[in-house]
Amino acid sequence: MVKFLYQKILLLFIFSSATAQVIQTEVAPPYNIKTVTFVQNGSNVVPIFELGSEFELQFDDLFGNEANYYFEIIHCDYNWKPTDILKNDYIAGMDNQRIMNYLNSFNTLQNYSHYKLSFPNQFTTQLRISGNYMLKILNEDREVVFSRKLLLYENRATVSAQVKRSRNLSNIDHKHNLDFTVNSNDIVFQNPIKSIKIFLMQNGDFNTSIKNIVPQYTLGNQLVYKYDAETQFWAGNEYLYFENKDIRTVSNNIGKVGLNSDIYSSFLFTSPARANLIYTLNQDINGNFLVKNINGSDNAIEADYAWVYFSLSAPAFRLNKDIYITGMFNNYNLTPEYKMDYNSDKGTYEKAVMIKQGFTNFQFTVADKNGQVDYENAIDGNFYQTENEYTILVYYRESNDRYERIIGKGNANSINIIN
Incomplete structure (x- = not known):
């Protein structure tokens, strides 16, 4: 026993x-x-x-x-x-x-x-x-x-960051590069090559994250990261958006509203693939969304859902990959619910998604069958002028610590990009 x-x-x-x-x-x-x-x-x-x-x-x-x-x-x-x-x-x-x-x-x-x-x-x-x-x-x-x-x-370290254009001429017009430093007044970094870890993220999308970047060099207790390729992001393009705060009427980027089922339908104008077009400034909220019903007082329970019909014209798209509709509204998920279908009669990619009414940013994301996103061949291209929000997190674990603490957070925006 x-x-x-x-x-x-x-x-x-x-x-x-x-x-x-x-x-x-x-x-x-x-x-x-x-x-x-x-x-x-x-x-x-x-x-x-x-x-x-x-x-x-x-x-x-x-x-x-x-x-x-x-x-x-x-x-x-x-x-x-x-x-x-x-x-x-x-x-x-x-x-x-x-x-x-x-x-x-x-x-x-x-x-x-x-x-x-x-x-x-x-x-x-x-x-x-x-x-x-x-x-x-x-x-x-x-x-x-x-x-x-x-x-x-924790607020135990300060992070100073700057977005710069790539130093590589082959992608200088298409990528953003992050230069940043990490400093602390109350922590003396022990063996920072091993004890410090960095996490970089673009527009709140964990799929874009860059990890395992060690300090390039140190100045006393200051850690300096001035890499090129190691801290580069594809710049992408400004997010697209639609607004249906009044679910019964057409509004920004909505061409038609219908009630063919039990709920309203919002038909968006067909979006052209922008990769081969010139960059155009389009104010966005970096993939975020706002739930809003202008005819209600409590948006959490009075905002309704609508079938939103997306349409994309991308005649040059020939890759053996899929196109998804993503944003913070769906946590950038690449699930079948958001995969677009090709309409051979119209020559467009289409998808209907049920989304809560308000103001919603979205983008078209190209990914292979394994869910690997192809940022380089983005449907809407990559332009260094794109305004993106970057987040830098600093992890630290001393020799006697039981876990990795996040001791600092920094932000940088490409609206202030420099050469």
Whole structure:
């Protein structure tokens, strides 16, 4: 009996250890879950928050049956592997609790239940340490419905950054290069080549991230990164957008509105592929979106959903790849729900997507069958004049630390690009 118990405990330990090493990846939500977003101070934001600040996760369930959802929080390392830190050490309180804050839609054609998970909440009073977190939403059977990355940082280091044009003449008109420095007044960096890690991101899209960049050189306690190819991003083009704050009327970039089904349909004007056109300034919000119903008072539950019909004319597109509609409204997900179909009669790519009304930025993304995005051959091209928002995060782990802290955050915008 003792031998059997020992073998069982050993197997459980081996299984737990193997599970702990599994890299955590975001799980895209099913069709009925829409408008998943992190909110701070009333605005949709990229999920990077200062440690101790307040924020929310919000989402809609189109089934509208007040289903029970639960949340789980997992602390991860730089490479998104779960750390071996006890949950009580990074959560003050508990997770695996039911989301209590939800309301049903009001005066909308599309019924839905709107859920709001605040941090802190009555169960989780505080996330205690900085770093990478995976926030999972579970159903009653404790199956993962969807998950989202969440990053918390400390203000222990300053990051000064500048966007420059590429030094390589072959792509000087198509790429942005980040030069930046990292400094701290209260941390003396120990062996920064190994203890410091950098994370670079463009417009809140985790798919564009650049990692594992070591300091080029140091000046005392200042770390200097003045690379060329290692810190370059394809510049892309300005985001496209549509506005249907009044869902019954045509507005910016909407050519026709219909009511052929149970909800309204918004037909966008056909977008031409812009890769071979000259750059044109088009004010955007860098992929973000705003939920808004001008005829309602509470946008969270009074904004309706509409079928939005996208159309793209790209006659020169001959790659054996797919085209997706992406933006922060769908977390840049490359799922079948957002893959465009080719209409041979019209010679255009088309797709209908159900989106909550308001103001929405979107782009056309080219990717292969494995989901690998082709930024170089973007449908709308790459122009150095494009205005992009860049984020720099600094991870640090001293020799006696149990985890990698995020000790600083910096931002840079290409509107101030220099040669």
